[in-house]
Amino acid sequence: MKLSAPIYHLKRKAKRLSREDGIPLHDALDRIAATEGFSAWSLLAAKAAAMTPAGKLFPHFQPGDLVLVGARPGQGKTLMSLELAVEAMRAGHHAAFFSLEYTEKDVVDRFRAIGADPAQFRELFEVDCSDAISADYVVKQMAVAPRGTVVVIDFLQLLDQRRENPDLTVQVRALKSFARDKGLIVVFISQIDRSYDPSTKPCPDLSDVRLPNPLDLNLFDKTCFLNKDEVQFRAAS
Structure with missing residues (x-):
């Protein structure tokens, strides 16, 4: 209905x-x-x-998963990631949103855009918009996070923008190891290269992920790509 x-x-x-x-x-x-x-x-x-795509996708995620959510601007990748966090919290888990792009107010506004009340999840949800966000920073902040916590990182391509941060591959490997050790689900929001042409395929895929710096995309256990009303989910074989 x-x-x-x-x-x-x-x-x-x-x-x-x-x-x-x-x-x-x-x-x-x-x-x-x-x-x-x-x-x-x-x-x-x-x-x-x-009925939401996130409601259908979340049951496919397991503690320890590294998930990539990718789309061109305006296609809903941030809202999808927040919806996944909401699904986790509705199931009684914690969630955290680390953003190098948005302010805390931006995140709250997007919560309301998906029909969620931030106050409802006050004890379960954490927003961190520090300029210092990196893999080491996330590991430190999530050191005591309970198993099943969903950690959203916004966004992948900004993690190594500071010269003092390790290479992107090093950071993603560190977060993968951390997620598995702690039983967390880490969701990376990802940019898509401008060369992606929706007229040739309905959704982008791993080959369309914007990579200003090298990264082994096989590190991700699950991927979710969006374009308009199309959502394509894949699990690593």
């Missing part, structure tokens, strides 16, 4: 209904759910989560 609008629009509608009719928000949410064919908001929310 397809919803009439994204879940975050439905939440706004429920909040407006709550104010206008003077009813508790949970009652307003249930009323909105009823208009969508669900007996309760909790059932609608569960269905909406299962």
